[in-house]
Amino acid sequence: MGTPLSYAEVSASALVGNYRVFREMIPSDVKMLTLMKANAYGHGAVWAAKLLEREGADCFGIATDEEALELRRAGIRTPLLILGYTRPERIPELARADVTQALPDLDAARSYSDALKGTGLTLRAHIKLDTGMARYGLDCRDTDAAVRDAVAIAKLPHLNVEGMFTHFATADSAKDVYTPIQAEKFSNVYKNVTNAGVKIEIAHCENSAAMLKYKGLQFNMVRLGISLYGIAPSLEIEIPESLRTVMALHTTVVQVKTLKAGESVSYGRRFITERPTKLAVVRLGYGDGLPRALTNKGVMNVRGVTVPMVGTVCMDACMLDVTDVPGVERGDDVLVFGRSGDLFLSPDTQAAACGTIAYELVTRIGSRIPRIAVE
Numbered sequence: 362m363g364t365p366l367s368y369a370e371v372s373a374s375a376l377v378g379n380y381r382v383f384r385e386m387i388p389s390d391v392k393m394l395t396l397m398k399a400n401a402y403g404h405g406a407v408w409a410a411k412l413l414e415r416e417g418a419d420c421f422g423i424a425t426d427e428e429a430l431e432l433r434r435a436g437i438r439t440p441l442l443i444l445g446y447t448r449p450e451r452i453p454e455l456a457r458a459d460v461t462q463a464l465p466d467l468d469a470a471r472s473y474s475d476a477l478k479g480t481g482l483t484l485r486a487h488i489k490l491d492t493g494m495a496r497y498g499l500d501c502r503d504t505d506a507a508v509r510d511a512v513a514i515a516k517l518p519h520l521n522v523e524g525m526f527t528h529f530a531t532a533d534s535a536k537d538v539y540t541p542i543q544a545e546k547f548s549n550v551y552k553n554v555t556n557a558g559v560k561i562e563i564a565h566c567e568n569s570a571a572m573l574k575y576k577g578l579q580f581n582m583v584r585l586g587i588s589l590y591g592i593a594p595s596l597e598i599e600i601p602e603s604l605r606t607v608m609a610l611h612t613t614v615v616q617v618k619t620l621k622a623g624e625s626v627s628y629g630r631r632f633i634t635e636r637p638t639k640l641a642v643v644r645l646g647y648g649d650g651l652p653r654a655l656t657n658k659g660v661m662n663v664r665g666v667t668v669p670m671v672g673t674v675c676m677d678a679c680m681l682d683v684t685d686v687p688g689v690e691r692g693d694d695v696l697v698f699g700r701s702g703d704l705f706l707s708p709d710t711q712a713a714a715c716g717t718i719a720y721e722l723v724t725r726i727g728s729r730i731p732r733i734a735v736e
């Protein structure tokens with residue numbers, strides 16, 4: 362069989378180690394929701410959830426009902442919070458599976474409550490507040506209206522409102538001034554709702570960036586996403602040195618050829634050799650989630666040397682200029698990003714080279730790439 366030509370190695374000790382770093386960073390009475398959405402940012406949701414459940418994880422966050430049910434089917438028993446919208450028709454099944462659902466507004470909450478009428482089921486729920494993302498949530502530009510709607514939601518039958526949360530828009534920016542404003546809005550609505558006699562057990566705002574940057578915005582739960590996987594939320598945020606990148610994306614040299622100066626590489630002839638060039642063809646393309654925008658911009662590492670990607674990225678392959686690397690041959694391992702022995706290529710740098718973020722890079726690693734779990 363042999364090793365697959367392209368694969369994403371995911372490290373259990375890195376994931377669990379990162380989890381413990383954050384667990385120790387926050388007070389012990391603050392819960393930590395860890396994000397398993399988008400297949401655990403491309404790392405493998407069932408794999409990651411099983412490891413963290415063993416660590417005693419408080420709650421997992423996902424974006425969709427399918428993601429929640431996949432975890433339940435895999436035997437995950439930890440509380441699950443769906444952060445996005447779900448169709449009311451799907452609600453009874455979620456209630457039966459003891460999945461917690463975010464409530465983006467009064468209308469949705471009503472439809473969820475109605476969907477449970479006569480079933481004898483109750484849905485656990487967290488009210489989502491929109492404090493400045495203009496995405497899901499009760500519009501908090503009008504505090505009174507938001508409080509009124511939240512109180513009305515809490516009174517609906519068949520819903521057990523356990524939490525309230527919001528999401529920050531700019532916590533990952535060095536020049537951030539918006540997060541404290543959002544936190545203040547959240548705090549106001551939360552206090553008013555509580556004062557109106559509604560008991561909210563769990564309040565949460567912080568994502569990875571806010572956890573790393575702010576003290577005192579924690580309420581009693583945080584939501585850890587990208588940095589659980591050892592990746593900084595942005596190039597402007599430093600992460601603790603003790604964090605390790607969980608994923609390492611590998612591919613393989615499948616052919617080596619020699620070109621003269623002035624010859625072209627790949628579709629559109631977007632790369633023309635300037636010198637006699639040794640070219641390595643590697644088995645990774647945009648069909649595997651390698652951004653096509655890395656054409657003539659990305660780098661990979663072969664035999665310990667970081668070399669440029671040249672020519673248009675194809676669906677299943679791309680080419681590297683390995684002129685300066687002695688001995689490259691078919692079968693050589695190629696590191697695309699992550700850690701491999703002493704080598705490290707940051708997913709941030711790779712992402713930045715083509716104008717995106719590491720979040721997108723890792724979540725887009727395709728289903729054709731096997732995730733190979735290692736200690």
Ligand SMILES: *Cc1c(COP(=O)(O)O)cnc(C)c1O
Binds near residue numbers: 398527586588
């Ligand atoms: C994805 C997500 C997070 C995690 O954000 P990171 O930047 O990855 O830490 C937190 N909250 C919500 C609502 C999310 O959708």
